[in-house]
Amino acid sequence: MANDSLEEVAFIPGPHAGYAYREMKTYKHYLYIVSEGGSGVQIVDLSQLPDTAIHVKNFNFALGNDNIQRSHTVTLADGFLYLNGSANWGNGGMIIFDLHADPTTPQYVGQYQPDYIHDSYVRNDTIFGAAIYSGGGLYVADATNKANPTTFKFIPYSGSGTHHAWATTDGRYALTTDEIGNTPSSLKIWDYKNPGVGPPYTPASNYRANPTDKIHNVHGRGNYAYISHYGAGARVVDVHNPLTPTEVGGYDSYPGSVANYVGSWAVYPYFFSGRWIESDMQTGLYLMSFDQLLPRSRPTSLFPSNGSSVTDNSITFQWTSSAHQSEDPHWYELVIYGQNFNKTMKVKDTVTTIANSALGLQNGQEYSWFVKVMDEYTEVNGKDTMHFTFNGTSVNVKDNSVSARKFTLAQNYPNPFNPITKINFSLHQTDAVSLKIFNIVGDEIATLFDGIHPQGAYEIFWNAAQHTSGIYYYRLTVGNTIETKKMILMK
Numbered sequence: 001m002a003n004d005s006l007e008e009v010a011f012i013p014g015p016h017a018g019y020a021y022r023e024m025k026t027y028k029h030y031l032y033i034v035s036e037g038g039s040g041v042q043i044v045d046l047s048q049l050p051d052t053a054i055h056v057k058n059f060n061f062a063l064g065n066d067n068i069q070r071s072h073t074v075t076l077a078d079g080f081l082y083l084n085g086s087a088n089w090g091n092g093g094m095i096i097f098d099l100h101a102d103p104t105t106p107q108y109v110g111q112y113q114p115d116y117i118h119d120s121y122v123r124n125d126t127i128f129g130a131a132i133y134s135g136g137g138l139y140v141a142d143a144t145n146k147a148n149p150t151t152f153k154f155i156p157y158s159g160s161g162t163h164h165a166w167a168t169t170d171g172r173y174a175l176t177t178d179e180i181g182n183t184p185s186s187l188k189i190w191d192y193k194n195p196g197v198g199p200p201y202t203p204a205s206n207y208r209a210n211p212t213d214k215i216h217n218v219h220g221r222g223n224y225a226y227i228s229h230y231g232a233g234a235r236v237v238d239v240h241n242p243l244t245p246t247e248v249g250g251y252d253s254y255p256g257s258v259a260n261y262v263g264s265w266a267v268y269p270y271f272f273s274g275r276w277i278e279s280d281m282q283t284g285l286y287l288m289s290f291d292q293l294l295p296r297s298r299p300t301s302l303f304p305s306n307g308s309s310v311t312d313n314s315i316t317f318q319w320t321s322s323a324h325q326s327e328d329p330h331w332y333e334l335v336i337y338g339q340n341f342n343k344t345m346k347v348k349d350t351v352t353t354i355a356n357s358a359l360g361l362q363n364g365q366e367y368s369w370f371v372k373v374m375d376e377y378t379e380v381n382g383k384d385t386m387h388f389t390f391n392g393t394s395v396n397v398k399d400n401s402v403s404a405r406k407f408t409l410a411q412n413y414p415n416p417f418n419p420i421t422k423i424n425f426s427l428h429q430t431d432a433v434s435l436k437i438f439n440i441v442g443d444e445i446a447t448l449f450d451g452i453h454p455q456g457a458y459e460i461f462w463n464a465a466q467h468t469s470g471i472y473y474y475r476l477t478v479g480n481t482i483e484t485k486k487m488i489l490m491k
Contacts, residue, residue, distance in 0.1 A: 010053035015039045025076040026377070030056075030103045032081060034071040041068065041083070043104055045471065048416060048488065056104050056471060057440065061097075063108065068095055077122035077376065080146060081106050084117045084129075092116035094129065096146050110147035114139050114154070119164045119217075123376070126152070128165040128174055136160055137201075138176050140192055153192050155201045159183035164217045166225070169329055173204065173242040175225060177215040185214040187227060189242045207237050207245040214260065221269045222293055222328045224248070226276060228264040231256075234278040236290055249290050253280040270377040272296050296323040296330070298380060299350070299371055304388040313392045315359070318351040319382060322373040330375045338367040340408055347371075361390040406431060407478045409485060412462075416490040419465040423448070423474055430454045431479045437462060438473045438484075445472075464489050 014022065015037025024033040026046070031053070033042040040060035044053050061068050072085030072092075081097040089095055093113035097106035117139070118132035127149055129139035137156035143149040155174075161181025167174050174190045186208040191197050197204075207225075208215065213232040218225050225237040225245070235250035254263030262282055269276035274295035278286045299319040304310050317334055325348075332347045336359070343359060345352070361367060370385040410424040427433065435449035445467070448460050464472070469491045475484045 009050055012042065012044055012053065012055050014042060023073045025074050027076050027079065027081070027099050027103055028379075030099075032074055032076065034074045034083060036070045036072060036087060038069045041071070041074070041081075041106075045104075045488075048490070052490070054471060054488065059106060061095075061106070061108055063089075066090060071095075073119045075120045075122055078125075080109070080122075082120055082122060082127075084120050089113075094120060094127070094149075096143075096149075098146070110145075110149070112141055112143070112149040114141075114151055118162070121164075121166050123167060124171065126167070126171065128167055130162040130165045130176065132161055132163055132180065134181075136162055138162055138165055138174060138190065138192070140174065155190055155192060155198065157183065157188075157201045157203075166218050166220045168220070168239060168242055169223060169326075173239075175218050175220070175239075177218050177227075179214065179216060184208065184211075187215055187218055187225065187237065187245065189239070189245060191242075205243050205245055207247070209235055209247070209250070216264065217266050219267055219269055224269075224290070224293055226267045226269040228267045228278065230261055231263045233264050233280070234267050234276075234286070234288070236292075238292075248292060251278070251286065251288060253278060253283050253286055256282070270375065272373070272378055272380045293328060294323065296328065296373060296380075298322070299332070299373060299382040301370060301382060301384050301386045304369070304386060306384075306386045306388075308388045309391050310388050311391050313356045314353050315356065315361075315390075315392075316351065316353045317369060319371050321350050330373055333372040333374055333379075334369065335372065336367055336369045338365055341365075341367065356390075356392055361392070363391060363393065365390055406481050407433075407476065407483075409476045409483045411485060412474065412487045416488040417464070418489065418491050419467075420461055420463050421487060423460045423462065424458065425460075425476055426457045427453060427455050427478065432477075434477045435460060436475050436477075438475060439467075440471045440473075448474075 022035050024031055029047040031044040031046055040058045042058055043056040045056050046053050066089040068083055068086050070087040071083040075082040079100045083095045085092050086095055090113040094117050095111050096109045098109050099106055115131040116133055117129040119130045121128045125144045127141040127143050137160045140153045141149045141151050159182035161178040162176050163179035164177045172193050174192045176188045178185050186206040188203040189205045191204040209229055209232040214230040216228045218227050223240045225239050227235045233252035236248050238246045238248045265279045265281050267278045275289050299322050302318045334345045334347050336343050366389050368385050368387045371382040373380045406428055408426045412421045412423045433453050436444055437446040439445055469489050472487050473484050
């Protein structure tokens with residue numbers, strides 16, 4: 001197209017040697033890429049988009065004779081990384097890592113190895129694992145204890161080649177697709193919570209665009225299943241009633257002859273705008289809309305209003321709705337911050353009342369608040385940030401709270417920078433202090449501040465003219481307390 005505005009802003013090289021296949025998922029502003037090429041998990045920082053993306057590192061982990069150099073697919077849920085089909089680990093099941101402490105350094109938590117797990121979907125600590133090979137089927141497991149997930153139900157079925165799995169919004173029904181095996185390659189919907197079902201196991205219902213098409217993947221948003229077909233393009237299926245799945249939209253991106261592995265590879269229906277994309281292996285990438293699932297709205301903050309004074313010790317926060325909760329499930333994160341204070345709470349409704357005994361706001365202090373709209377894959381800020389002054393009754397704050405800390409460390413400015421940046425911090429008492437710079441692999445490359453210093457505000461500059469572009473870390477140590485932040489040098 002003459003007016004095509006697409007342009008490449010970054011290129012992240014990966015393994016070759018015939019392993020062109022990749023799968024990737026995001027957590028916060030990090031991208032995690034897996035393949036069977038032997039490079040482990042590639043971690044990419046997306047925080048500088050649309051200008052660039054930065055390859056942080058290849059993450060590898062080994063436990064005894066097992067390692068994660070080769071994984072077939074990757075799943076991310078609630079801050080945990082699940083590697084599926086890891087060829088060099090056990091049965092090729094799932095390996096679980098925690099990303100909360102540091103998304104660039106996943107922490108091993110546990111594993112789930114009932115069989116080879118080709119792909120998985122995880123919601124509310126429930127694993128839906130697709131065991132593709134002979135004798136496989138669908139594994140449903142309780143992952144409340146990430147160190148040792150336990151199988152809740154296993155659904156084997158004749159001729160299975162379970163490739164991908166999902167679940168309805170109420171969690172009662174599981175959805176599967178089959179890429180191989182001699183079972184019909186349909187969308188199968190299982191009433192897996194019904195104790196009277198199986199064995200032998202038969203689906204509660206099926207959907208297929210036509211008898212010769214092969215479904216590859218299924219993803220759900222609200223009460224709709226978005227399906228990619230080899231040879232039949234992308235389809236949207238209404239599963240308000242899972243017993244009668246009904247096609248309500250679709251586009252055939254590959255109108256050529258039907259073969260086993262041509263046409264639609266995957267769909268992604270999670271954009272905040274309500275639009276979705278489909279990747280077709282032969283014809284390209286498609287951006288589509290579906291008018292039965294409305295776009296979300298960025299919420300407007302209502303109360304406490306901007307510049308208001310809050311005197312009640314139970315504070316009510318309220319904002320406008322982003323979407324219909326039952327049709328497009330989501331949640332909100334309420335963020336409240338101020339001097340030496342930062343707290344985030346997960347909220348399902350658009351109004352919540354919180355006692356100050358749980359917050360610890362201080363009398364006479366100004367605070368700011370805003371909300372984020374979130375689901376399994378997206379995170380979007382509300383339209384505005386409100387500021388209010390708390391004039392109620394202050395409460396005692398525990399010694400390990402933010403206000404009791406020995407110091408406050410700010411994000412460097414500017415960031416990204418070239419080649420000079422400023423680092424501000426405040427000491428709340430006289431103490432031994434050091435400020436050091438580290439490169440991406442953890443080597444100390446500079447000491448900017450060291451010694452015993454009195455209470456007060458400090459401003460330190462770092463000139464990185466002698467260093468190459470990339471990610472660096474600055475670490476402030478005050479007594480026995482340490483805080484580290486990331487910065488980006490971009491020349």
